Amino acid sequence: MHPAPSVIVFTVLSGLGFGFLAWLGLGLPAVTGWTAFFCYALGFASAVGGLIASTFHLGNPQRALKAFSQWQTSWLSREAWLSVLALTFMGLYAIGAVFFDTLIAPLGLIGAIFCVATVFATAMIYAQLATIPRWNHWLTPVHLVSLSLAGGAVLAQHGKAALLLLAIAGVVQALHWVLGDRRFAERGHTTETATGLGDLGSVRLYEPPHTGTNYLLKEMVYIVGRKHSQKLRVIGFAGMIVVPAAVLVLLPAGLVSTATAILFFLLGTFASRWLFFAEAKHVVGLYYSARNT
């Protein structure tokens, strides 16, 4: 799939933002006053920033409100609802914390749940797609949620929780890569099944339907070199998991360590997320590629 900046920024930032807000909602840390102000500002900024970024890849963003209508069937619609609910509850909770120095625990709890649910819904938008075997796996939501909570934990300065969650996110990420690499083949999608001509012999495209490009090729057929992706995986994993963990262990807890850790975490996550899209092979490619892969 085409690694569009809008969706990468969206998933990375909103993931981190909602993760952080979730921790805040649980009152860990139970900040109030100015500290709270800065924490929530950061949380909301990244969550909302992400959501705004996501609208950049809409053809008609002015109609975005319509996206709330199909919550019964559409994960994208559900994500819309959940994000709004999360932001509302956390908003109220934040007002209490910042202006009245009071933490209304139930509000925070509900808010936290909606935050995690939002990230889960985002993940399900991808995980539900049978057309993209790499994503179409229960690990995908686990992957995005674990990262979100890990990132949140780093920001929330829970050294131990952060380390634990980074470890989990690391394992899940590794699994998602390893299993993902086999996924397409396992599903048995081939040019033969795509064309239904398998009984006759081996099938290959000899002439594409058009010599130029089109929306499908731009959006869904993206080729990333093996070497390139291996390199990015190392960078991503180091940035996202190893370095932040090391920082948390080696540097004394505090703003500096949190800042450095989260900076690397973000860089790593961007790399990982770029790969999340770039490496995701859509079955439509079978109708467009000469080689049967």
Add this chain to the structure above:
Amino acid sequence: MALIEPTLDTSPAVSDEVRKTTCYMCACRCGINVHLKDGKVAYIEGNRDHPVNKGVLCAKGSSGIMQVNAPSRLRAPLKRTGPRGSGEFEEISWDEALELATKRLDPVRKSAPEKLAFFTGRDQSQSFTSFWAQNFGTPNYAAHGGFCSVNMATAGIYTMGGAFWEFGQPDWDRTKLFMIFGVAEDHDSNPIKMGLGKLKGNGGKVIGVNPIRSGYNAIADEWVGITPGTDGLFILSLVHVLLKIGKIDLGYLSQFTNAPCLLNEDPSSPNHGLVLRDADDKPLVIDRATGKPAPFDQKGVRPNLAATYELDGKTHRTVFQHMAERYLSDEYSPEAVEERCGISAGRIRAIAAELARVAFEESFELNQPWTDFRGERHDKMIGRPVSFHAMRGISAHCNGFQTCRALHVLQILLGTVEVPGGFRFKPPYPKPVEAHPTPHCHSKPDCPLDGPHLGFVRGPDDLALKEDGTPARIDKAFTWDNPMSAHGLMHMVISNAHAGDPYKIDTLFLYMANMAWNSSMNTRGVMEMLTDKDENGDYVIPNIIYSDAYSSEMVAYADLVLPDTTYLERHDCISLLDRPICEADGAADAIRWPVIEPDRDVRGFQSVLVDLGVRLGLPGFVNEDGSAKYKDYADYIVNHQRRPGIGPLAGFRGEDGTQFGRGEVNPDQLDKYIENGGFFVEHVPEEATFYKPWNQAYQDWAVKLGFYDKPQPYLFQLYVEPLRRFQLAAEGHGDRQPPEHLREQIKEKMDPLPIWYPALEDAHADEKDYPVHALTQRPMAMYHSWGSQNAWLRQIHGQNPLYIPNKIWAENEFQEGDWAKVTSIHGEITVPVAHMAALNDDTVWTWNAIGKRKGAWALDETAPEATKGFLLNHLIHELLPPKGDGLRWANSDPITGQAAWFDLRVRIEKADPPTESQPEFPAIKSPVGKGPKIVRQKVRL
């Protein structure tokens, strides 16, 4: 739970008016319904009532709206300001343009009319353009047939009085086995597709003979991936097997062909090899009843195929015996040809057996009595459900004439021409050679030519030679080099004019032919010839006038450009005098008419010719008092008469518009056509539907429609006597003698019975240095060069890879995205490659005419057509490599002059990807600017 759905208008208004005219996105000429919304073209669909397409349209026809709105359309007459080829022009008025042309052409006509060479390409008004040229008085007129498929046309006419091309068709409803040779698309684009669909629906089988398995050959039940240039050998081997097993239609052969005609076998006689005739010149046959000679057409005669007849000491034996002797010989046995053709002997036998089985065991009868030309009544029509079709794959070789002949001979031996289930002619065919004119070439200053330019020679006497024996025509048509060049040799005009061989000309006048690009062999060379200057700095070809509708490559090379309209903006006439739209069951013709008005300062070219004709005072165009005979082309279409009562349009003639074929001029004729959907069709009577050449009912009907003035029954010519007459001359008989250097070629190649010989290029291009055959194919969704200006079509074919078969792909370790250097004996190109398995092992190919010159067609200079697309034409020369005899030998069929496009052989090597396909040419300046950034096609009300 009930689902709420938006309410839709499922009955939107389609248009406020439908105007019915004729498509011209290609030469198939289907009927179209043009839907207009407030005067603008909104949608184009096929006309269900139309005889050609019965409602369907191809990809091109369905994209007509993008052609009519193309940014490449010329806007006004253009006068060259920069050097030739630069594309620098100024727009001028029509008056100025026509004055310029007249000033230049008038003196030419008054002094030496032959110094005007007028040649036309895709044009469909040849009976009109030739009429103009004839009145101008130049012998130098032809259309593009010479580089197109003249082999197919001549072989067909000389053999059976009709050809494939779009002049005949299989009996799609009844044929059970259809064998198609060397066709990618053909002019009958939609009818062939409709026919194949029908045939498949009836459970019929298709055998595709083609080195490439695409398009029609993709759906063929059996694919014969023959080695290019060897079809003749393959066909004659089928003939060998059929003769050997006696699976030939003897009744048919003895009644309807010259198989029983008697050939003089005395080598010393000036008539050696000619047919024995009686006092009134009628071919004689031996009647099996009496054992005595009798005229072939005598009532009740039963011609003997096996006869031998002695006449004053001279032995005469039947054509059939000569054929048997030749084709039963082992040189045509499957074993002998299998390697060369790349078809196993077992396969050849299997195909022969299948042809025989279907022709004779699946034969059937129609209860349709008919009377033959001998006056004999037949109570049935016997069906032989085997049919054939072929086109440029066999004709665009230098052995194409004989190969096409061989195929017709095969059809005739099986008795499958003009019978139910077989191949059928479309009126005005069949028409024997005798019903066609001979060529005319005698020009005098200030006076019309002595007759029509093109025709069918009967022998050396009809050649277009001057008193001194030199060629009368600039293209050397109808000379000893290529005596039967019935369509002229357009591909030699620029080359000869540049070389001043046989003489120099003043004005090259071209119409609808992209000769500076895809239409020419040796494209780079041609561009040089067009721009070459002599010692005093003048262009070697002094003056070039060109009519095009779009900003093509050729436009840039003209001194004066006469911008034509698009096909929806003008009158056209698809006439029975020309290349009509008939179907086997009916005679039909059609018109185009301005369904929209041009929004530019352009004029229909034929009307411009009418205007020029008046300005030049051409007899056919002015009355005694010098006033104009015709106001414009529409006026000509209605009022012109070739012979009394016979005009360009056959329909709705006579004062009241009730006559057809023959009849007085009807002033309202065009309105009648428009009312009728833009066409006219008159159905062939039931009794006349088959056996047309011999069927009295058909002959009478043909006379009624004015195809000819008296019945013209004739015999199919398995043995073509005119060919023999040229051989006799080469053997020294007669006073018109060929030049020494051509004697052998004529003796050898102009055999009156089909032969096969390898490509002449093979004599020069060593098979080891150039082991690979290189071909082009028509893309179904593109028409030559002009599809690339079409926003929809160019997205389908925006570039053309060179397709490479398994063997060569592996040998060169090619990968997708690689490039190859392709070298012929004449030139070199570097182009992108792609892999194709369903392809003859020694053949590569690409789509024709996708490659474009930078700056042409209002395309951006980065267009893939120009940067990745390419032409094979750079590798094909119009001349064979010099033999050291100082002569210029054409790369053409030595009998007809057909350009031998497909004789090309090349060498393939992997190459480092260049920035662009090679050769690269500088961009030409677009006289119409560039196209818009975005198109959102919809008529907004």
Add this chain to the structure above:
Amino acid sequence: MTQLPAQTDKKLGLVIDLDTCVGCHACVTACKGWNTENYGAPLSDIDPYSGDPVGSFLNRVHSFEVQPTAGPAQTIHMPKSCLHCDDAPCVTVCPTGASYKRQEDGIVLVNEDACIGCGLCAWACPYGARELDQAEGVMKKCTLCVDRIYNENLPEEDRVPACVRTCPAGARHFGDFADPDSNVSRLTKERGGMDLMPEQGTSPVNKYLPPRPKDTMKELDASAPQLTPVVDGPKGLLGWLDKALEAI
């Protein structure tokens, strides 16, 4: 609504005959011609005359090559448009309800007024049947010519999809799969109509008729009964001729 109807009253769709399709692309441009002028926004072409033209098409023809274990390779042209799946994932993923399947005839449509152009439905379609129009920002797909097949302004016989009406080879058939006696149901039954990528579980309505067996002709050696010579050499032929001619 983006819930799929439990089942639809009719099941309109296409049968495409891969044994007859010559790959001419007529259905591609006929489709473009009708649909740019009719249903919804025009089908735009971006940079149509430049180096990289990108246009919206609702139907495209792919050309494949099949290499059997024995015998020559075959070429098969495969036109592809929306298959109007019964279990259409493109519908259920749509957040706005723009993408829906009609209860009455099963046609899958996009209500362009409700489409935000998120592209998710195109991601969900295994067949590449949806293209987001780059100028209009709305999702484009085969409408099964819903504005032709019921159109009272068209003569009865023309109330078929533009691609079906134009197909020169007659390789495209339109009809109701819910009716077992319809042309499309019969063709599917007789010729073993198949689904594309069945493992995606979309249960497409459109069916493809597989190519008939090709290159089945057996080679013959000279001794085959149907090849018994009537003659050896030209002379023998004359003898045979006399007999044969008498027989006529």
